[in-house]
Amino acid sequence: MKSPAVRLTVNGTARSLDSVPDGERLLDSLRWRLDLKGTKEGCRTGGCGACTVLVDGESTLSCLALTHEVDGSSVTTIEGVATDPVGARVRAAFAEAGALQCGYCTPGFVMALTGLLREQGRSAPVGELLDGLASNLCRCTGYSAIVRAARLAWEGSP
Amino acid sequence: MTSFELLTPATADEAMAALRAASGDGAAALAGGTDLLLDLEEGRVSTHRVVSLRRLPWRTLDWTGASLTIGSTLPLRRIEFDPRVRSELPGLLDAVRAVGGPALRHRATVGGNLARAAPASDLVPVLLTLDAEVDLVGPGGDRRLPLDRFIEGSRRTSLAPSELIRSIRIPEARPSSYLWQRVRPANDISQIAVAVAFSPARRSWSVAVGGVAPRPVLVPAAAEPLDGPRPSEAAVERAGAAMSQLAPVAADKRGSEEYRRRLAGTLVGRAVRATVGRMPP
Numbered sequence: 001m002k003s004p005a006v007r008l009t010v011n012g013t014a015r016s017l018d019s020v021p022d023g024e025r026l027l028d029s030l031r032w033r034l035d036l037k038g039t040k041e042g043c044r045t046g047g048c049g050a051c052t053v054l055v056d057g058e059s060t061l062s063c064l065a066l067t068h069e070v071d072g073s074s075v076t077t078i079e080g081v082a083t084d085p086v087g088a089r090v091r092a093a094f095a096e097a098g099a100l101q102c103g104y105c106t107p108g109f110v111m112a113l114t115g116l117l118r119e120q121g122r123s124a125p126v127g128e129l130l131d132g133l134a135s136n137l138c139r140c141t142g143y144s145a146i147v148r149a150a151r152l153a154w155e156g157s158p
Numbered sequence: 159m160t161s162f163e164l165l166t167p168a169t170a171d172e173a174m175a176a177l178r179a180a181s182g183d184g185a186a187a188l189a190g191g192t193d194l195l196l197d198l199e200e201g202r203v204s205t206h207r208v209v210s211l212r213r214l215p216w217r218t219l220d221w222t223g224a225s226l227t228i229g230s231t232l233p234l235r236r237i238e239f240d241p242r243v244r245s246e247l248p249g250l251l252d253a254v255r256a257v258g259g260p261a262l263r264h265r266a267t268v269g270g271n272l273a274r275a276a277p278a279s280d281l282v283p284v285l286l287t288l289d290a291e292v293d294l295v296g297p298g299g300d301r302r303l304p305l306d307r308f309i310e311g312s313r314r315t316s317l318a319p320s321e322l323i324r325s326i327r328i329p330e331a332r333p334s335s336y337l338w339q340r341v342r343p344a345n346d347i348s349q350i351a352v353a354v355a356f357s358p359a360r361r362s363w364s365v366a367v368g369g370v371a372p373r374p375v376l377v378p379a380a381a382e383p384l385d386g387p388r389p390s391e392a393a394v395e396r397a398g399a400a401m402s403q404l405a406p407v408a409a410d411k412r413g414s415e416e417y418r419r420r421l422a423g424t425l426v427g428r429a430v431r432a433t434v435g436r437m438p439p
Contacts, residue, residue, distance in 0.1 A: 003164070022164035022208070023198070045196055047345045052261050058235070059261035064192045068164050069212060112261055119239075119260075134344035135259020 006071045010034060011080025020067050027051045027062035030077060038078035038107050042137070049136030050108040052115070053077050054084075059115030076114075078107035087114040090153045097149035101140035109136050113150055122157045129154055162198070164188075166210045170295050170322060173209055177320035178297065180207040187211055187322060189231050189270035192262050216269070216324060224330045227293075230269025230323040235260060237268075242331075248436050249334025249355055253284040256336065256351075259344050269323040272305070275373065277312045278347045283368035284336045286376050287355035288328045296321035312372035332357055333387075333436045335429040338369065339421050341412075349413040352401070352425035354433055356387055363389075363430070365397065367405045367422055369412075379404050380426055387437055394430050398423035 042050030081087035218229035334355035402423030
């Protein structure tokens with residue numbers, strides 16, 4: 001049985017994906033069908049956060065989501081993050097804090113933090129925000145600058 | 159990974175029919191997929207048909223008086239933002255927050271966690287101390303089971319092949335806590351975990367241990383010394399000692415038996431004291 005096309009709005013643009021196998025992950029559709037290589041594959045088991053994107057505004061591990069399961073959703077990747085006011089603030093905070101070394105984990109951290117700030121803004125204490133980032137890994141262990149960036153973005157939130 | 163066909167039925171009846179009609183190696187029901195997709199990829203689950211539950215109207219959270227019903231496909235993250243869960247079932251909040259990180263919890267569900275029955279499930283110990291019940295729909299009709307009977311072992315439940323979890327029900331608000339020990343705080347599996355809850359209706363405590371094979375269990379002997387909502391320090395010590403001695407703990411790659419026994423006792427003491435601090439005034 002042939003599956004229907006998957007319709008997504010990716011970074012504000014409507015996309016229709018044909019012939020997506022039923023078992024394909026959103027991560028692979030983004031990278032290989034849409035050529036959005038900013039979303040990284042780390043562990044592919046939901047353990048590192050490198051593949052985090054926003055699905056309908058909520059942070060999501062794209063390695064653990066089937067593309068067909070998010071049919072009809074709006075997806076934001078690192079390439080489109082600056083069009084979101086919260087995402088723009090997070091990106092600026094990462095730049096100001098110098099919160100990257102090799103940069104591989106950075107898209108995941110930026111998307112995860114954008115999702116957390118969109119959900120709660122400053123209504124949650126900054127400690128809760130940092131707890132929410134504990135599931136993202138930085139193998140360069142550049143965590144103090146990432147924490148500094150998160151604090152900056154939190155302080156700049158409405 | 160074996161390739162599979164993904165079906166997306168619109169009703170529970172259609173979903174059960176799709177599961178029932180599967181041939182050969184059967185079918186798997188898909189909720190959030192955060193556990194099932196890994197097992198499919200690694201070949202630990204082998205099936206050529208996956209039935210998605212995403213169109214079923216089960217993403218619900220309803221309070222009826224003091225009892226809470228959570229739809230099986232509600233993402234765990236939604237539970238975190240319910241104000242009454244935060245104040246009236248704090249142990250459930252602890253446990254939900256122990257599962258992965260926020261991005262995982264936007265997809266992972268209660269129903270998926272219970273149906274997959276991982277030995278180190280963070281939700282099962284707390285739900286045992288809350289006397290949770292599981293509501294099932296199946297071809298033979300609806301039935302309701304205590305969680306303790308639903309989970310039969312490691313990755314084993316009493317779900318029939320085409321039966322589905324519709325919801326879980328927690329009968330009353332309970333001061334409660336869930337504490338765990340891990341190598342890494344997020345996205346890791348607990349070496350040992352302890353849940354405690356105080357039932358205002360029964361005026362008694364429940365204590366459960368998780369992170370132990372084959373499944374989380376209640377440890378009544380660890381609850382027995384705890385008398386009333388504010389037990390004495392001596393009673394708390396006795397509860398911890400009973401847990402250390404009697405918890406069904408074994409060694410595996412995540413820790414020795416001795417280490418886990420000592421931790422289990424220590425965590426019971428901490429969890430009871432934390433729960434006393436959470437009692438309504």
